[in-house]
Amino acid sequence: MAYSEQVIDHYENPRNVGKMDEADAQVGTGMVGAPACGDVMRLQIKVSEEGVIEDAKFKTYGCGSAIASSSLVTEWMKGMTLDEAGEIRNSSISEELALPPVKIHCSVLAEDAIKAAIDDYKSKQ
Amino acid sequence: MKLPLYLDYSSTTPVDPRVAKLMCDCLTQEGNFGNPASRSHLYGWQAEEAVETARRQVADLVNADPREIVWTSGATESNNLAIKGIAHFYQKKGKHIITSKIEHKAVLDTARQLEREGFEVTYLDPDTDGLISPAMVQDAMREDTILVSLMHVNNEIGVVTDLAAIGEVTRAAKVFFHVDAAQSPGKVAIDLEAMKVDLMSFSAHKVYGPKGIGALYVRRKPRVRLEAQMHGGGHERGMRSGTLPTHQIVGMGAAFAIAKEEMAEENQRILALRQRLWDGVSDMEEVYLNGSIDQRVAGNANISFNYVEGESLLMSLRELAVSSGSACTSASLEPSYVLRALGMNDELAHSSIRFSIGRFTTPEDVDQAIAQVRKAVTKLRELSPLWDMYKDGVDLNSVQWAAH
Numbered sequence: 001m002a003y004s005e006q007v008i009d010h011y012e013n014p015r016n017v018g019k020m021d022e023a024d025a026q027v028g029t030g031m032v033g034a035p036a037c038g039d040v041m042r043l044q045i046k047v048s049e050e051g052v053i054e055d056a057k058f059k060t061y062g063c064g065s066a067i068a069s070s071s072l073v074t075e076w077m078k079g080m081t082l083d084e085a086g087e088i089r090n091s092s093i094s095e096e097l098a099l100p101p102v103k104i105h106c107s108v109l110a111e112d113a114i115k116a117a118i119d120d121y122k123s124k125q
Numbered sequence: 126m127k128l129p130l131y132l133d134y135s136s137t138t139p140v141d142p143r144v145a146k147l148m149c150d151c152l153t154q155e156g157n158f159g160n161p162a163s164r165s166h167l168y169g170w171q172a173e174e175a176v177e178t179a180r181r182q183v184a185d186l187v188n189a190d191p192r193e194i195v196w197t198s199g200a201t202e203s204n205n206l207a208i209k210g211i212a213h214f215y216q217k218k219g220k221h222i223i224t225s226k227i228e229h230k231a232v233l234d235t236a237r238q239l240e241r242e243g244f245e246v247t248y249l250d251p252d253t254d255g256l257i258s259p260a261m262v263q264d265a266m267r268e269d270t271i272l273v274s275l276m277h278v279n280n281e282i283g284v285v286t287d288l289a290a291i292g293e294v295t296r297a298a299k300v301f302f303h304v305d306a307a308q309s310p311g312k313v314a315i316d317l318e319a320m321k322v323d324l325m326s327f328s329a330h331k332v333y334g335p336k337g338i339g340a341l342y343v344r345r346k347p348r349v350r351l352e353a354q355m356h357g358g359g360h361e362r363g364m365r366s367g368t369l370p371t372h373q374i375v376g377m378g379a380a381f382a383i384a385k386e387e388m389a390e391e392n393q394r395i396l397a398l399r400q401r402l403w404d405g406v407s408d409m410e411e412v413y414l415n416g417s418i419d420q421r422v423a424g425n426a427n428i429s430f431n432y433v434e435g436e437s438l439l440m441s442l443r444e445l446a447v448s449s450g451s452a453c454t455s456a457s458l459e460p461s462y463v464l465r466a467l468g469m470n471d472e473l474a475h476s477s478i479r480f481s482i483g484r485f486t487t488p489e490d491v492d493q494a495i496a497q498v499r500k501a502v503t504k505l506r507e508l509s510p511l512w513d514m515y516k517d518g519v520d521l522n523s524v525q526w527a528a529h
Contacts, residue, residue: 003440011437011440014508017507017508019513031510032527033526033527034526034527035470035471035472035475035511035521035526036470036471036472036526037471038434038435038436038460038471038475039434040510040511040526041510042510042513059508059509059510059513060508060509060510061432061433061434061508061509061510061511061512062434062436062437063434063436063437063440064436064437064440066434066437067437067508
């Protein structure tokens with residue numbers, strides 16, 4: 001399968017790889033997917049008192065498109081408010097990465113991960 | 126552009142230059158271009174002679190009578206001809222067929238077609254090593270069983286079926302035994318005089334011969350009859366009509382002759398290379414060889430790198446030509462059905478890579494592959510949340526996953 005340049009770039013140089021302390025009240029963690037399906041994404045956000053995402057980290061088990069989707073959203077989310085981040089749609093992710101139809105589910109998973117991380121953060125407040 | 130390093134010999138092989146030369150001699154006006162079925166002139170006679178020489182070469186490698194070899198377009202056609210041919214000819218005797226879950230699609234899809242026609246098929250589960258035992262075949266046998274179809278060497282994991290022992294079971298029950306041997310000639314000794322196999326499918330392109338040519342062995346004693354699937358000029362004693370492609374057939378014959386001559390030495394050399402590969406990667410944590418280690422062809426190493434997903438691993442290994450699962454199914458997102466049939470969990474099945482080593486692989490090639498694999502696996506594990514969890518001692522089976 002041919003990958004787009006954008007996917008290859010994120011895959012070769014993934015942004016914001018890492019892990020934050022899940023117990024920290026400022027941190028929201030979203031883990032979506034399942035090993036059986038071939039992809040698992042863990043997305044974490046660190047939110048300031050003003051409700052702005054200061055930092056984002058990810059780790060992903062999955063194909064190149066799944067890795068690229070999660071890497072891309074960590075870049076986008078930094079500096080956004082929670083409401084802004086919650087409005088990121090999978091279609092913008094797949095468009096930016098030029099994902100082929102069989103890989104659209106990777107962008108859906110990334111959108112789910114964002115929502116899960118935001119929900120987790122909110123549940124801690 | 127530098128070509129990727131080829132380690133996918135189970136998928137196909139390059140034609141041996143010695144074979145290619147002989148094939149070229151059968152194409153042009155100056156060469157042996159005649160129709161082997163032409164009885165009235167020298168062109169036909171010469172072509173027929175070349176075809177019969179090749180038939181003998183194929184028969185010699187597997188210790189069969191040349192009259193038992195029927196030319197086809199490849200192992201897929203041979204499998205279709207054998208399975209449908211037996212089923213249709215003997216359906217009055219019974220409509221039950223036994224095969225296994227790890228067969229090639231050419232057998233599984235043929236079996237599915239027969240199910241649509243009213244046959245019943247039992248799909249045997251292999252053991253965790255990927256092996257089908259004579260007892261499993263015995264237990265599945267019924268009054269109305271007419272055919273058992275099993276592969277000799279599995280294309281994904283390279284394990285070898287004990288044909289001699291299973292042949293005893295089928296012959297005692299007077300059930301036909303078909304073997305898909307696409308992957309085994311030149312890799313495992315085949316003696317059809319000794320083994321009680323009734324039909325065997327062969328392919329040329331896995332043995333350094335050309336694509337588009339194969340053969341079906343059809344036993345003469347006890348006699349096996351088939352209903353033809355291709356009708357026409359009555360070639361190949363009516364079992365498979367169609368003008369014989371002299372150049373392809375000559376290529377297959379030459380390839381099988383070389384295999385007979387060189388297989389003992391070649392397999393030793395290839396086995397040493399596989400050991401080198403395995404030694405080079407197996408000291409990493411959570412790396413597994415899939416399928417039996419002992420009952421296996423020399424060139425195959427199907428390895429799971431746990432907590433790393435196969436497709437992303439392939440992406441990192443762009444300089445290596447290897448495959449994830451089987452090349453036929455790797456476009457889909459499903460993990461390999463063969464590995465799942467071994468009882469492997471989905472993560473391990475998703476993390477598998479098949480390396481297949483062959484005639485033109487060098488120790489330097491293997492060393493290069495090892496270095497690239499180690500680098501890629503290390504990088505992807507650093508990216509993997511599952512690896513983190515494994516390192517933190519989390520049992521992944523205890524996690525409530527949101528399947529999607």
